[in-house]
Amino acid sequence: MAEACIVMQQVQQVYGKKQVLSDINLTIEQGCIYGILGPSGCGKTTLVKAMAGILEPTAGSVQVLGEAMPNLAVMNRIGYMTQSDALYQNLSGVENLEFFGALYGLKKKDLQAAIVRALDLVKLTEAQHNLVSSYSGGMKRRLSLAAAILHQPRILILDEPTVGIDPVLRRQIWQALYDMVAHGTTVIVTTHVMDEADRCFQLMMMRDGMVLETGSPEAIKKKYGVGTIEEVFVMLGEVVQSS
Ligand SMILES: Nc1ncnc2c1ncn2[C@@H]1O[C@H](COP(=O)(O)OP(=O)(O)OP(=O)(O)O)[C@@H](O)[C@H]1O
Ligand SMILES: [Mg+2]
16 A cells, blocks of 8 residues: 555534534545545535645644644645636736746746746646736636646645646646656645546545545445446435536
């Protein structure tokens, strides 16, 4: 069994009187693509924020790379792509990447090489000098992804990365994720998209802040005797939008 990359034990998050995460226990192995799947509002973003060390949960423990979170040194080894793009609209694409790269502490020469690589990966080389305010939604998502991978993180957390991205590019991005995993990155991805769920090595299906099911997509489908993860959700009493 591969080494654990992220371990959550009895994690809970409460906002006011609302219990958003209830008793979450999970282990994510290194070198895995781990998908978090569930309907809108079920707590996916809250969960990945706790993994990234941005949110300290109300209760429970979060360990990443063997350290208790939040931990600044570990946070520097994480790439986090938020659900809503945190980009500077009045800067160009490449200027945004220069800014985020400087935040990661990359040296100028390394940063330039990292930017070229990341722009190529997300197919934004041509548009790199245009202002982000002129980008489409999908272009902004792709630029956010480029920003998250500049420092070659050990762990890449992607919150709904392919929203607004066409199927061809979506496939390319998944290929890039597989390449990163082959080089030792662990990827955590939240999604609503069922065909993306099938691309993950391991899945965590959640609803109302609780874990419904975990396992490989194949094992989960087999357990419920169905051909798609969507059918599993239906059987579990929840219909998730298919894209
Ligand atoms: N800062 C906050 N204060 C109060 N409530 C919050 C806060 N952040 C999230 N919530 C609530 O927690 C619940 C889970 O939110 P979260 O964003 O984690 O869901 P999600 O699964 O990512 O949804 P989506 O698929 O729409 O992105 C929601 O009911 C949301 O309104
Ligand atoms: Mg979310």
